[in-house]
Amino acid sequence: MLFLLIRPVLLAALRDRLLLALPLFMAAAAAMASFISYASLTEQQEMRAAVAGGSVRLIVVAGLVLFVVFHVRRSFDSREVEMLLSRPISRSTYVLACMAAFGALALLMALVAVAVVAMVAAPSPLGLALWGVSLVMELWVMAAAALFFSLSLPTATVSALVCGGFYVLARMIGVVLGAAHMGDPMRILHLADRIMDYVAVVVPRLDLFGQSSWLVYGYHGGAGEAPLWLLVVHGVGYVTLLVAAAVVDLRRREF
């Protein structure tokens, strides 16, 4: 049953040319990184790896989020969801099937991203492997967030904007927490600092994922770098949280 529900999502990705467009954009970004690196006065290899890694990550996150959001909203608008739920399929099965399909797409796109970066930048195998695994986790988190927001919010535009804000906040939450804990007794924004502490409880630490420095210097496990097992546990745990929230929200909805 789960596979029967996954198949239409994958077909939609093919129909939307996502599987063609994203690799093409990634290749273009890698070519641009290569071009910029040749204009760099020194450390061209490092420039290529960092810029290719950073831009490819942004492209694949943006592409996946937009696909998830518009696909889910389109399914609602065309009454496809109502038709599916009128059959003996539970709402939780529907959400799980969607997540499995988006997760498979994310995995595929992450593999393409790793291949593209490996081709243009030739980073250290360990650094690239770590970057790739953490990118898969990051994409799963963002796919789950896009699924949750598009199921909860009324329009695709609003969902996409909220996902964008969520991603920016999640990538910056480490810096925000650092600023909040500066330890300056004269800080007048003490209340704001405490608010950020509470916000950080529900925001994933995506700033620890997909670091381009791993592509340049490899992984050293220094300060500010989380071990791989923690990234995997954090990623899987947060996806579980978002999927559960999406199921609870969908169960309460009346069609």
Next chain:
Amino acid sequence: MSAQLREWRWPSLLVAAFILQVAIAWNTRFTQPDWAGVPPVPSMASARIMSGGDGETFFRMQGFGMQNLGDEGGRMHPLYTYDMARVARWLRLIDQFSPASDYMPFLAGYLYSYVQKVELLRPLIDYLADVSDRRPATGWRWGVVGSYLAKHRLNDVNLALDLSYRLAALPNQDPLVPVWLRQMPAYALADVGKKEAARDVMAAIIESSKDMQPMETWGMKEFLRRLDEKTEDTGRTPEEK
């Protein structure tokens, strides 16, 4: 309004708007954004927020921006018009996002050091010396570049001497800094006329470095011999110097 006029209303508007667009483009063809000089340096917290959680990519892109600073939009600006103190602060800030990289010291030592007004070199030399102090094992050569700039471009032998003392005092880490770095104060002292002090420094190195290559030891002894020759040429003893 006749039907014929209504039919031509939108095409006419289209043509009029197109003509307006061409006129504006023609008029503004030489209006280009002006370069307001080296921009103010943000705080570290602001820079970290701007990095979007990926410091390395931010470092590379900002470094590329520093490499092309002032040379955008088909226009070039001479380096002496730059606020070099601000450039050095930018380099220090960006450097913190990838402390092991040589990109920023490279820009200071081999790009901005070509500034036409040599007095503007001071903040850059200071930055290069700091890089050398911060990571002696891999960054000592930037201290040497700073010392070279101080002596040969700025013609400030006292600053060069200070820098050579800083270089000689670098801790020996893995990989080891070369012995000639320890010799730099001797050369700098000889330059400022303190030949006896130069002799002492070099003699102390020969005494303390027993595992040196024979050619290296010979080179240092040769330096001492030439120092003696110069002293004899002038007909004065080292003490009189």
